[in-house]
Amino acid sequence: MKDNSTILIPAADADILHTLDGHDELNEQMRMIDLTEEDLRLLRLMKPVVEQEIDYITDQFYNTVLGVNKLEAIILEHSSIERLKKTLREHIIEIFDGNVNEEYIAKRLRIANIHKRIGLEPKWYLSAFQNLQNVFIAVIYNEAHRDVERVKLVRTVTKLLNLEQQLVLEAYEKENIREKEEQYLLVKNELKAKIAEFSGELIDLSIDTNAAVEQLVASSNEVNNTFQRTASSALETQGKAREGRGQLDSLSGQIDLIYNSTNAMEQSVNELSRSSRQIQKIVAAVQDIADQTKILSLNATIEAARAGEHGRGFSVVAQEVSRLAEDTKNTVIRIGELTLQSSSLTSQVVGEIHKVQELTESGKHQSLETSRLFSDIVDSMQSSTQRIVTVEEEIKVLIQTIEGIGSATAQTAASAGQFKAATDNL
CATH class of the missing domain: 1.10.490.10 (Globins)
Incomplete structure (x- = not known):
């Protein structure tokens, strides 16, 4: 570096700005x-x-x-x-x-x-x-x-360096803008492609979803119809169960009447049995009388034979009395046999009546149990019917909701189509 040199600055005639054509x-x-x-x-x-x-x-x-x-x-x-x-x-x-x-x-x-x-x-x-x-x-x-020269030279150098910095920084800025535009265009095209792809998939998905919703609505309507038929059938079954319970109540009343009738019949048969026993006693008494009459007739015959000619008429009477006594005895024996047979049949009837009473009692209990079961069935059917009606209302609400989803899906598909069209115009 040469410290002994200097720069001679001439005086300026005028400050003329430097310019470039076209800039x-x-x-x-x-x-x-x-x-x-x-x-x-x-x-x-x-x-x-x-x-x-x-x-x-x-x-x-x-x-x-x-x-x-x-x-x-x-x-x-x-x-x-x-x-x-x-x-x-x-x-x-x-x-x-x-x-x-x-x-x-x-x-x-x-x-x-x-x-x-x-x-x-x-x-x-x-x-x-x-x-x-x-x-x-x-x-x-x-x-x-000289300070004046230094200031003037420093100012001039500073102006040129400043101009050069402006040029370079402007070039930097333009290059940055160009790169950003290229990057923006790249991102825009990529985003446009992604949005177009997404919109297409969204449209396809919306169409598939809408079709699935329509099918779901149809299935829900079918299920609703089935529930309505089930509810109607349940109400009909409930009515029949009530009718069956009424018939069982009537049957229970008839069984009570049969039971009471068998009790009366048993009393009548018992009375008949007692009458048969009385008849048997009477038959025994008549048989004794017949035996005694026959003995008397025999004695009369013996006495008529002793009387000879005078006792012949009496002998005829004695023979008739003997014959009557024999017929009486035979009749009494026949009555006794019939009475014994009647007594045996009466015992059998009493036994059968007891069996009927036992069966009637068992039928009565079974009828009461069946009536109770029918009451439970009626109550259960009523509860089930109420639940079916509740489910039916819920299904109606579900169908309305699904239809709303279908409408929203269709609107989404339309929006996706508009979105895709707007993306294509980017």
Whole structure:
């Protein structure tokens, strides 16, 4: 570094703004930073000094940059230190050519695209340019001895570095916008495809669901009809059970009458048995009388034989009495036999009546038990009928709910179709 040199700055005639044809927005930017033709002349005046100090400038720049591990890794991955130093020397000297033209702008934009491609973030680019600006200021303060010259040179260098940063950052921004648009388009197309696929599946699912709901409604209606028929049959069965219980009650009454009748019959048969026993006693008495009469008739016959001719008439009477006694005896024996037979039959009738009474008593108990069972059946049928009616009402509510689901599914399918159509138009 040569401390004894100086930069002679001529007086400016007028501050004429630098402009480029066809770059209205860039001209506005240069107007805002007040970049004039005088600034470009000052850059050209500084060029020899910069060329003399170029190695110092590049070394100072990269000493700072290589102190950041991340930046060093980027450099070593995509290039080499010496190669980048050579490029930076050329770049800096071009700045001090003072030619801000189409080529100058295009080259800065290419540099920005290279920085973006290798992954250099804007913050590191700005930090590096600030470092470069500091080095330039140090050189200026060493070369210019008057404060007025120093200020003017620093201002000019700052304007050019600011313009270069604007160009590079704008290129960064445009590239970011382009990448975001590409990413957005990629995501949009992918999302569109996914939504279209999802909408198609949703439509198919809605159609299948709607068909299943319709089938479920039909099945539910069939089940409802079956429940209605079952309820009707249950009511009819309940009526028949009540009728059967009434008939059993009537049968129980008739069995009671039969039981009472058998009791009366048993009493009558017992009376008949007692009469038979009385008849048997009478028959025995008559038989004794007949035996005695026969003895008397025999005695009369004996006495008539003794009387001879006078007792002949009496003998005839005695024979008739004997014959009558014999007939009486035979009749009494026959009556006795019939009485015994009647008594035997009466005993058998009494035995059968007892059996009938036992069967009647058993039938009465069975009739009462059956009547009780029929009462339980009627109560159970009534409870079942009430439950069937309740289930029938619940099934009606279920059918209405299913129909509502079917309507919602159809609406979902329509919405999915509209959604798919809207997706196709994206």
